[in-house]
Amino acid sequence: MIFPDMLQIDPLVASCRKGTLTPTDIVKEVLARVEAYNRVDPAVWITLVPADRLLARAAELESLSASDLPFYGVPFAVKDNIDVVGLPTTAACPAFAYTARESAEVVRCLEAAGAIVIGKTNLDQFATGLVGMRSPYGQPHSVFGSEYVSGGSSSGSAVAVAAGLVSFALGTDTAGSGRVPAAFNNIVGLKPTRGVLSTHGLVPACESLDCISIFASSTADALQVEQVARAPDIRVPYSRAMDPRKLPYGTFRFGILHKEDRFFDGCPASAVLYERAIQQLEELGGTAVELDFAPLKETAELLYSGPFVVERLTALEDFYHEHRGDMDPTVGQIFDGANKYSATDVFKGIYHQNLLKQEVDRMWNAFDVMVLPTAPRIVTKQEVAAQPIAVNSMLGTYTNFVNLLDMAACAVPAGFTPDGLPFGVTLIGPSFTDDDLALLAGRFHAVSGNTSGMNNVAVTSSTCTASTEAAPGNVLLAVVGAHLKGFPLHWQLEKEHAVLRATTRTAPDYRLFALPDAVPPKPGLVREKGFVGPGLEVEVYELDAAGFGRFVSALPQPMAIGKITLADGCEVSGFLCSEAIARSGKDITASGGWRYATL
Known part of the structure; x- marks a missing residue:
């Protein structure tokens, strides 16, 4: 069989149900692709599942009914701060590594649905960064150029999808780590509402804000993954059940940046692409409404320029005090900053956060979703090396506030600059609008003519394609x-x-x-x-x-x-x-x- 460039879920599963493809065929194809891409970028993976274990998993699936498993034979990758039983979890820090005794709850759900874990992907150490440059296991690069960053912290997961190595990948998103890498690799990054996916088995960054996120070639695939994986989990302090909220579909209002708030760090091509995205959404039936970006910007600054950085230290306090010298220098510097804040400062920050949230919540009366650039522009590795914290901060301009304000988000491709570099926009909605937000983002992705991945694969707004067929009978x-x-x-x-x-x-x-x-x-x-x-x-x-x-x-x-x-x-x-x-x-x-x- 000739495999497509992007291993989209529905065609793979449909082929397995028809008997024209087996999980073993899929595993062999993925292993060949991984080997080939390792010659292009050897920093995507930290640990791969051994080939014999993958083939045994495929054989196990072949003894089961494909019609009972929605992800039968579908390959996926897991960011290496999420546990997979029997594999090391490193969080990109060798001194921290341990072998997981059980899989994270989300991984367990996906495997129970028939999906196959291929391996653990690289990340900014302890999920601290938006650049993909803070790992001793190498620095993955954007699929559109080795001199450009992949985006972080979920760097390897995004590249694995964009390069067509897996159907989807799990990342995490505390401040934009599931969205910025999507933009820099021309794929979809779905950030669920906080708490609807269990974080049991996740090495926390900021436990009150962390989300497990999903990279895929289409919003349809990403949403299917979220729907299969989400469930409340009493083991997780911030877990909650999904309570879907509707968004309008045929006609809708979307918040956009005032002209004076449109910051693209000196990249006029990004400004043009953002304006084009606004026009395309208007053609879909949307009405653009200018929003006040000031409270969003003020909220974003709380995450790294305020006492919320203390939560990062809380998650790894013992390790930090015993192994500070084993940490990436930039990551360690960020953790060091937590030491200057007191408990009083933290509570003042929480009060300020909630006041800002009340202000922003009132904004939803004026529009249904926000549409913002995912990042001002893509950057080079050289720029990050010269100014690691300043560049990282710039990349989080339009992402850092989302979890602090309890929002859902879906990042989608929005075209290319004249020099062939990707740009993306993010649709942001109130909490629990995940399903409708993904559907609207999918309409934009398909109707706007934007593609997916490094091979610019066309997408449709439908998860059902002509190849989707029922199993015999x-x-x-x-x-x-x-x-x-x-x-x-x-x-x-x-x-x-x-x-x-x-x-x-x-x-x-x-x-x-x-x-x-x-x-x-x-x-x-x-x-x-x-x-x-x-x-x-x-x-x-x-x-x-x-x-x-x-x-x-x-x-x-x-x-x-x-x-x-x-x-x-x-x-x-x-x-x-x-x-x-x-x-x-x-x-x-x-x-x-x-x-x-x-x-």
Whole structure:
């Protein structure tokens, strides 16, 4: 089989289910790619899982049913401050290294879903930095030039995805470490809401702010990973359950920087690309609203220029006092700065943080999401070597405040400068808007024509592609209303052990109506030839034939099952409605889907 440049999740899993590909094939391909890329950049990995262990894992999966595992055979990488059982966790500091006795909870969830850990990736030591230059294991470089930084601290994870070595990678994000490397390598970086992914098994940087983040070639892949991995964990002090908040889809408001607040550190090409991203979002139905950047900037300064740096020392206090000389000089200098603050200073900082949060929370009344540059510009390794702290601070201009203000974020590619260097923007939303934020970011990524990875692979806004097929004897079913996850009739799908395969949209020639007097409330979907709308959000589930039959036989009038065309042209079974009955209800097509409708 000829593998694609980017190992996207759905095509890999679909090929395994069809029997045209096996996990063993995938492991062998990944090992060959890793070996080849090591000759280009030997600093991506700290530890690789031995080949015999990977092949044994592949053989184990081949004894199981592919239809039961959403990530069957999917290869992924893990930042080396996250535990993988039997492998060393170094946090990029040899003196700190230990062998993990169990995997981090997120890793365990992903492996239980059929994914395969390929190895542990390089990072800025103790996840302290945005440059990817603070590691004794080498300094990974951007896939677009060996003289440019990869971004940090999740440096190796971002490069592993951008180079097509794995389907996705876990990073961490305290101050931007899951977003800046995404921008510098032309991929997606999804930073979940704080606490919805367990941090059990993570070496903490700032435990109250840390997030495990996800790198992928598309927002669809990144969101699938988050949805599989997230769950509350009573072992983690800041863990919390996901409580999804809606964002509008068809029309929306997005906050942007005033002209005078647009800082690109002397790079006019970045300014042009940011302006272009704003125009493209307006073409998607967005309305730009200028925001006040001052409280965001003030919050950002608390992280390294204020008492919050004490939390970094708290996480590693004993090691710091015993092994200060074993630490990277710049990282050690940052830890040293914690010693000048008192407990009183810390509480004053917390009070200040919460006052700023109240001010920023009021900003959401003016817009639904923020759209900011991910970083002012990409920098060279030489620049970092000359001014390691100043350059690092500049790179965090638009990222450092996000976790302090309890926001979700999704970084996506936004084009290239005339000299071929990548630029990215980040969509930022209130906490718990992760799902809708990723969907909106995915629309921008696809419709704007921006690519992914070092080979500039095209992406679509849909997680369902023409190659997505059900396993033999199974059926794909698109649901559009009361059967969506979190809605009153979703239990009927759970009863039949349906598995979510995609969150996507219909083709644009569908309308959606709120059915009159329906209990529970539900919509009716109809197709209108020649109509051009936003497309309606659907979830695509896979059921076995018997379960599908039981599900269909229980449907009440006026609902029926027919063929629905999705945004990428593939057809699946789905809910349709009598047109006469549907049109007697309220037309909610402009909302973009039942989840976003105001009834």
